[in-house]
Amino acid sequence: MSFLSASTTALKRGIASTATRTHGPNRGMKILAVLYKGGEAAQQEPRLLGTIENQLGIREWLESQGHEYIVTDDKEGPNSVFQQHIKDAEVLITTPFHPGYLTRELIAKAKNLKVCVTAGVGSDHIDLDAAVERDIQVLEVTGSNVVSVAEHVVMNILLLVRNFVPAHEMIERGEWQVSDVARNAFDLEGKVIGTLGAGRIGYRVLERLRPFNPKELLYYDYNPLPGDAAAKIGARRVEDLKDFVSQCDIVTINAPLHDGTKGLINAELLKHFKKGAWIVNTARGAICNTEDVAAALKSGQINGYAGDVWNVQPAPKDHPWRYMKNPLGGGNGMVPHYSGTTLDAQARYAQGTKQILENYFKGKAQEPANIIVGVGKYETKSYGQR
């Protein structure tokens, strides 16, 4: 019986959350992947590649080369499959959608670890400083889902500005009172829209917003856009953060999570936002202070907050962002972390992960843009100024 059919049988028995191991002799290296549980959806939809069921589509390929491939979603606590197998894994594959948090303490235990691959974009769940110190490379599939996220941002901006969610909820309740939703619905045309972080996603967001005829497109980033790129979309850089947020009707956050962005959007900064501004954050939840954002929405200091990223994932049932509302009962566009894991994105990051592994096995150079941490040093300029 092939491993795949054995694995399918195991899944049907409901033990998908435990590690799956290869049969036969362990000739190659140990590769550990922490992915999200796809359940019935993943069994019905093989293109859900980023799940423990479909395993990035690389099991047969890895096993044919004699490698051991452990796949799990069990990531919390010292007895979790993740924390047990990290001790002797050589390669760790993780995904931002169900992050296996590789802390400094775990890195100290991971004696054999040489490469971390993020299947997607955003490697803040890895202690990058500790990886630098231990000569562990951190690679991601740069660009693999930037269009997917940029489209989600545009959708989030529109649904907040046009007050879409309460209007749809009204319809589901069987009601019809146009004024109740129209009283907080606006046009995007003529608004000032700014991105905090103007890298691959931030730039694509601005590019997609230009046809809506905003009053102005702004950006705040310590890495300025090349002049021709900024001119192409008519974006103006603002160098001071308070000055930036005070000019925007809509702020979209598109910077990685690092020491310089953690908790950046807090009660103090929120005072400098235009009253009634909208915030869209698909970057990382912890860039915003959870309680401060919920309070600002409740008071009406901001009119809406939308995104798909949370300070803890999966978000607990009582997380304030699940239920927070503005004074008119709307302004919440939160969803689970999925903007960058469309089926199109999954195909790209699964393929990119395979390419990174192939390069590693063959000793070939990695694509420079994919290297967050090289051997002993940061290669990216996106994770803070140093």
Ligand SMILES: NC(=O)c1ccc[n+]([C@@H]2O[C@H](COP(=O)([O-])OP(=O)(O)OC[C@H]3O[C@@H](n4cnc5c(N)ncnc54)[C@H](O)[C@@H]3O)[C@@H](O)[C@H]2O)c1
């Ligand atoms: N929700 C999702 O599914 C999803 C998917 C992909 C990426 N993301 C998040 O989006 C982030 C950005 O992705 P990207 O591909 O655009 O990355 P990128 O590296 O191309 O761009 C990031 C930009 O942020 C800027 N930046 C960093 N710190 C900053 C700060 N303190 N203030 C202002 N700007 C700052 C950098 O200079 C850079 O220009 C990722 O790191 C990840 O956290 C989320």
